[in-house]
Amino acid sequence: MSYLLGLDIGTSGIKGILITDKGKVISNKTRSYPLSTPKSGWAEQNPKDWWVATQEVIKKIITESKVDTSQIKGISLSGQMHSSVFLDEQLQVIRPAILWSDTRTSKQCQEIYERVGGLDNLINYVSNPALEGFTAPKVLWLKENEPQNYNKIRHLLLPKDYIRYQLTGEIYTEVSDGAGMLFLNVQKKKWSEKLLDKLGIDKEILPPVVDSTEIVGEITAEVAQKTGLAVGTPVVAGGADNACGAVGSGIVKEGRVMVSIGTSGVVLAQIDNSVADDQGRIHLFNHAKRDSWYMMGVMLSAGRCFSWMKEELFADELDYDHLNELAAKVKPGSEGLTFLPYLYGERTPYADPNARGVYFGVSGKHQQGHFIRSVMEGVTFGLKDSLELIKEKGVEITEIRVIGGGAKSKLWQQILADIFANEISLLNVEEGPAFGAALIAGVGVGVYDSFEEAANSIIKVKEVISPNLESVELYDKQYKLYKQLYVSLKDEFKALSQIIEN
Template identity: 70%
Template sequence: MAYLMGLDIGTSGIKALLIKEDGQIVSSQTEKYPLHTPQAGWAEQNPADWWEATLKVISSVVKDSGVEPAGIKGISLSGQMHSSVFLNKDMKVVRPAILWSDTRTSRQCQQIYDRAGGLENLINYVSNPALEGFTAPKILWLKDNEPANYQQVSLVLLPKDYIRYHLTGEIFTEVSDAAGTLLLNVKEKKWSAELLKKLDISPEILPPVIDSIDIAGRISKNIADKTGLKQGTPVIAGGADNACGAVGSGIIQEGRVMVSIGTSGVVMAQANKPTADKQGRMHLFNHAVPDNWYMMGVMLSAGMSFNWVKEKLFDDTIDYDRLNQLAAAVEPGSDGLVFLPYLYGERTPHADANARGVYFGISGKHEQGHFIRSVMEGVTFGLRDSLELIKAQGIKTEEIRAIGGGAKSQLWQQIMADIFGQEICLLNIEEGPAFGAALIAGVGAGVYDNFATAESRIIKISKRISPVEENVAHYNKLYNIYQNLYPAVKDNYRELSKLN
């Protein structure tokens, strides 16, 4: 029996997962680390905290599992996208890592558009718009604001690539994470020489790019001594957290769509061809599956909106089960109450940091259950925005797989089926990016012939929720109203932000 390890370097902590080759979880360990916000809108972490936590979780998993180290045939990594680790010529960290959620780089995003010659040219270069979270504007911010630190920079790595370097001593990135830097030619899987030249960023500070399933090094003797792993264990390149989440959900062929309702919301579909959205409303990234891509829309406040209702509009005695009961007692459509889920701005399809939440259509008949259900419906309408954009690109959406905390609610499952007008599928396994990383390790180490083999053995549909035809018709009419609301208040959002 072969064993595989997946590591996920997240924002709140690192998770290590050890599975058998049949997908059975043997051990799972998590170690948290701090997030620093030295100024409003900033988000930073100390890469040394990631590394210390990595050593702890690997050691804990090896010890807890009781598995012989030689039985672990491969290790792979998932990591938070976009976050930047700046290293000097001695491979020492120059300053704290600037994370994906950091929003200090608005001016640098505009610089990128200006130097690239506009959105259309930027899409041609790297298939994505310039957003504050991406890596490229962080590099420009460092150059503009901390020139002494910038002069020291010899290499820029993403979080999982930094950890993999410490495990193996080898320097690489891979296509799915590199795609999120805004510096990769996504279609050709190589750094965009044209954009790097226009941004005056040296290609020498960027690591070599390999495929997600390539061997990117092996566990060194020093690390073997510290963790209990076997020296020489292959470390597979891995993937960005969203790509690994897709692998772990079986999104490995066109026609399958993943809808995730966590704190944020994600709609992702595999694409056989790299066709970017010319208006930059959707992301196009390289998949962990070789020579494949995925199109993705991101909603900033999905489960966060539901949590906001609980925390801000109710007292501490109410739980999520009771919220679901109150919402379920309300008819589909919430008696005309519509919610815009833009509590902290939005990314897809409206890249608008000024956007804010709206309850539209409030009347005297609306009660607590209406306000809860309309949040669930509004979030799902927002996810449908991304789904419709994916369809408009000609990508098939034959099967929708729902994951995340929101997908555990039976009511929300039905709301998704009715608003999307399609069957919703739930899976037998939902372990997130660390599980996908373990499957990538299996493919890269030769335990599985390919992703299709792994998926057919491990990932199964456990439940199907069909749409109710009457509800679909009603929600289609309500969705038209929902779509008209943002354009109607867009200018007012901008004016409101000035007042605040």
């Protein structure tokens, strides 16, 4: 029996998963670690906490599964995108990692546009706009605010690349994660020297870039002793969490789209041609599948809107099943009540940190169920924004696969089908990016000939939800109103932000 190990270095913790070459899950372990917010809008973690947790998770998996570790044919990693790990000449961590969710870099994002000559030039260099969460503005922030730390930098890594270094002693990144740093020319799969020159950043701090399926090291004797892994076990480069999530959902064929309703919301389509959006409304990144890309839209608050409503509006007194029951009693459209899901600003398609949540159209007839259902509908309208952008770029959508916590709700499944006006597919496997990382390991070491082989043999559609035509017509009208609400409120969102700041 052959086994594959996938590790996902997330924001709240690490998840490790051990599967057979047939895709059967043998062991699944998690370990959390703290997140620090030293100032408003800041988000930091100690990379050493990731490493301690990684060792514990691997050791638990090996101990409890009792597998012959010589039969673990490969290991690969997934990780939170954009977060910055700064290492000095001795390969020691200089300061806490600045995470993807950190928003301290608004000023640096504007500086990037000024230095490169505007959005058009930046899209030409790296196919994406400058956003606070990306890596490049974090480096500029460090240069301007902590010059003593910036001058110590010899290596700039992403979270999973730091953990891979700890496992193997080798320093690399790979294309799918590198694409999210805002330094990579995603068409050429090389660091953009023109951009680096304009930003005054030394290319030498950036690691070599490889394909996601390349073997880049092996488990060292020291790590084997600490974890129980076999010395010399191959370690495959891996991928960004969204790329790994796509692999784990079978999004390895053009036309397939993944919709994920987790804390945030993601709409991701695999494509064979790298055509960036010239307005920067939707991301273009390299896929884990070689010579392939994906378009991705991100909502900052998706499932988070539902949990916020549960905890704050209902004082956490109703469980999710009860909330779904109340919402199911309400007709589609929530009798005109419309929710804007911008609790923490928005990323796609507006990239507006000032945007805020809104309940629009409240009347005396609205009851608890209306407020619950309208959150589900509003989040789905937000996801539809990304889906429409993908269509606008000429991608012919053949299948929509839905994963994440929201996908477990029967009511939300139907709302998705109705608002998308499309069938949605539910999968037999939903283990997230760690599962995708395990499949990447399998392709990298030759257990599978290709991603298509792995996906077709392991990942199956277990159910298809069809849209209700009457609901489709109603939601189409309400979606037009939903889009107009942001346009009408954009200036007011900015004015509100200034009032709060002052």
